[in-house]
Amino acid sequence: MIAPLEEGHVGGYSVAYGREDIYFPVYVTAALAAIFLAAAWITGALYWLPLAAAAAGFTYYNIPLLETGRPTVGANQYGIFIQAFGLIRWRAIARIDLVEIAERAMTIHELQIALDAPIGSALVADWRKRPAYRVLMRLPWRMDHRGVVRVDLEPFDRAPDEIHRTVLRMWRYYRS
Template identity: 50%
Template sequence: MESTTTVGHDHSYGYSVAYEREELQFPVYVVAVVAAGLATAGVVLDNLPLIALSLIAFGYAYHNYPLLETGRPRIGASQYGIFADGLGIISWRSIKQMEMVWTEIRGSGSHELLITLQEPIGRALLTDWRKRPLHRFLMRLPWTMAAKDVVRIPLGVFDRPADDIHRTFMRMMNFYRR
């Protein structure tokens, strides 16, 4: 007999990681203040290019708003699998390989977690959280699809060390796949 239990946000307790609390918030606040200043100057001076620049800056601040929500879990793992905010819960049995890699982009390096799936993402997800409310549609997600079957999670923005996150995920995967 099949179980019809659905797995939601409340079932994702276990190991969870949030965004780092210190240095990530500052640039978002600065860009928002600069955007407000540009918008004010643009309206006072009746200058359309300043207003356009302020809209671009507001867009950047809006996109990075989730970095300000530091207490909310963004990625984690539980008995059901690995969860990522805006993606869902990837079941343990659907994970083919999980590795941490070092990537350098424009002279700055960071660790990334690459999760290779055994099946398409639609079948690998126990719960699909990809459909988001309209007001959160353009906001930053903690993951991207690197390829058709590879989920890429940059680990440098979280409040725990990258090797700790990877080691814990591997330990949980080995335990729950037995």
């Protein structure tokens, strides 16, 4: 049996969300939700409630960005792990690419992991089933119809090229 396969105890190389001013809007919208809720309570006017719900919804969706100490993406001797996805075994990976995507006035870096096998046999540990309270929260990954797992690397505490180099080096080492 493979050593601990719990989402919080994966070992090896890992990156977490970085603590930057980018996440300031999450705190602002949480404060706005509280202000709008207080305004609805004090004035008795119901038109404040949709504003409070929208602000609270944005805050709830983005709460994972505030979890800076929790490993989100990384790799160990068994494969690549992605929070709320699972542990992808090394032999199930066809290629690992770093792709730059131009979006409006900025460039987003995306780690694309192409799978060689169906998702059921590619995962050593499947973490896609999440607790009910986390179902509507932000995911660090998305998957396209070709079997490519895409991870946005911008919010992490390490540079995208460093993450790509390290994961690629580990893939080459452990796959051989």
